[in-house]
Amino acid sequence: MITFFAALLLLFAGYALYSKVVQKVFGVDDSRLTPAYTKTDGMDYVPMSWWRGWLIQLLNIAGLGPIFGAVAGALYGPVAFIWIVLGSIFAGGVHDYFSGMLSLKHGGAQFPTIVGKYLGTFAKKAVSVVSIVLMLLVAAAFTAGPAQLIASITPLSFIAALIAIFVYFLLAAILPINKIIGKVYPIFGAILIVMAISIAVALLFGGKSIPNLTLANLHPGDLPIWPLLMVTISCGAISGFHSTQSPIVSRTMKKETEGRKIFYGAMIGEGVIALIWAAAGMTFFGGTNGLQAALAAGGPAGVVNDISTSLLGTFGGVLAILGVIILPITTGDTALRSARMMATESLSKWVNPDKKVILISVTLALGLPVFLLSTIDYAFLWRYVGGSNQLVATIMLWTAVSYLLKEGKAHYIAGIPALFMTGVVSTYVSYAPEGFGLDYKVSLLIGLLITLTVATMYVRQIIRHKSIATKRILVNS
Incomplete structure (x- = not known):
């Protein structure tokens, strides 16, 4: 129980203290007009209040991610609390803040455009493909479950329920953000928050003791903590999906100082939700063995x-x-909306993305594979969502590092979590069945070598930028 309360306090302290450090490093100025005013179009660029933006961001990045992922991560025991706290404060919060604020800085640009700005054209093209595929996978993965439940409690068939959901998806993707998302998300956000708080209160006063911290791996299947825990609990610690969602809200912000509340704040809110559900998972069923049986x-x-x-x-x-x-x-509707925004931004050189026929055509073209993917095995989909999700998160962190290096700012706040996530992704891809399926020790070695190689490249970039800065000083003097 003490560990749970300590973790909650640390998350709140992280927002109160570290988010201000991150904001100071980035640098904000409320005298600058935001894209919501300079590019107002009544569609995506629409000024909205920060609290509405926070709720939209929370729903965009959360959904069932910090619930399902946290419950699965609870199989590892209380060590999951450590990852949620440290991940949210030092990795996820930084990731989300920079993804949102760099989008704001570049006129509400989409994630691939930001990557291209700081990591080059090839990275932009590769990330465009990876990001859109991730959006389609997420939309599909978060559609089958609701459709199955609707079919079980209503006269609708599974296919009919899918069609109903996709009609909503298409409307949410092509209508102005303040028409559907801006109006219903605050209500849905309230449901998510009330659900988490109610479970927390019931746990605390229900006579069950939340386990205290132990570094032991309590997973009944004896699966390794590293790197599987960091992929299992992504939403609630750090998730690349968030960087694809942040531009939706960056286009609605009224001033730059709102970024700390919206982006970093929503990440901490998601961390709190994940913490509550991880505690519920490892407590309610009498331990991780009971939880595994319930999941099965x-x-x-x-x-x-x-x-x-x-x-x-x-x-x-x-x-x-x-x-x-x-x-x-x-989560699915904004995933499709983000895919639409990325695709139309990529096509803007050849077609006018503001034309309704183009908008609708692109959305329908993206919606079809989502519909088809949602009919296949959920577990298969989710495995590929996990790996691609954390790959995108790693790329976003390195993008933030590149920006900070070029600006001569404290790049370590993004560099350290970027190296950490490089190790997670490279080891995971080597070890996981949906990756290369190699022996665990071999995977650890490969992950270490890749991380050391990237770290060497990072150090060289630090030296290079210091040399450039020194030359500028000498020239100016």
């Missing part, structure tokens, strides 16, 4: 339903149903 029997949706209905009764059951239906959909 009903999957993450079944675990969430069991915890909610048992701790909160009928109210909890309603929240669980609303959560499992609504929250994934709120």
Whole structure:
């Protein structure tokens, strides 16, 4: 129990203290007009209040990610608390802040454009493909579950439920942001927050003791903590998906100082939600063995339903149903919207992305593979979402490093988590079945060698930029 409270306090302290450090390093100026005013178009560039932007950002990045991922990560035991806290404060918060603020700095630019600005044209082209594929995978992965649940509690068939969801997806992707997303997301955000707080209160006063910190690996399947925990709990620690969502809100901000509240603040909010559900997962079923049995029997949706209905009764059951239906959909709709924004931005050299026929055509073209992917095995989809998600997160952090190096600012705040995530991704790709499926020790060695190679390149860039800065000083003097 003490560990849980300490973790909560650390997350809040991280926002109160470290987010200000990150903001100071980036540098903000409220006298500069934001893209919401300089590019107002009534579609994506629409000024909105910071609290509405925060709720939209929270729903964009969260959905069921910090619930399902945290429950699965709870299989490793209380060590998951460490990753959620440190990941949210020093990696996820930095990642989300820079992805949002660099988008703001460059007129609301999409993630691939930002990458191209700081890592080069080849990186932009590669990331454009990876990012759009990630958006389609996420949209598909977060659609099948709700459709199955709708089919089980209504007369609609699974296909009919899918069609209904995709009609909403298409509308949310092509209508102005303040018409659907800006109006319904605050309500959905309230459901997500109330759900988490209710579970936390029930846990604390329900007579169950949340386990305290141990560094031991309690996973019943004896799966290694490194790097699997860092991929299992992505939403709630650091997630590359967030960098594709931040431009949606950056185009609605009224002033630059709102970025700390919206981007870093939403990441900490997601970390709190993940912490609560990780605690619930490892507590409610009497340990990680019980949790594994529950996951095997009903999957993450079944675990969430069991915890909610048992701790909160009928109210909890309603929240669980609303959560499992609504929250994934709120991730899927903005994933498709982001894919549409990326695709139209890439096509802007050849076609006018403001024309409705182009807008609708691109959205339909992207929606079709999402619809088809949502009909295949969910577990298969989710495995590929995890790896590509953390790859995108690593690229975003290195983009932030490049920006900070060029500006002569404290690049280490992004460089250290970037190196960490490089190790996570390279080891994971080597070890995971959906990667190369190599022996664990071999994968560790490969991950170490790749990380050391990247670290060497990083040091060379530091020396190079210091040399450039020194020459500028000599010339100016």
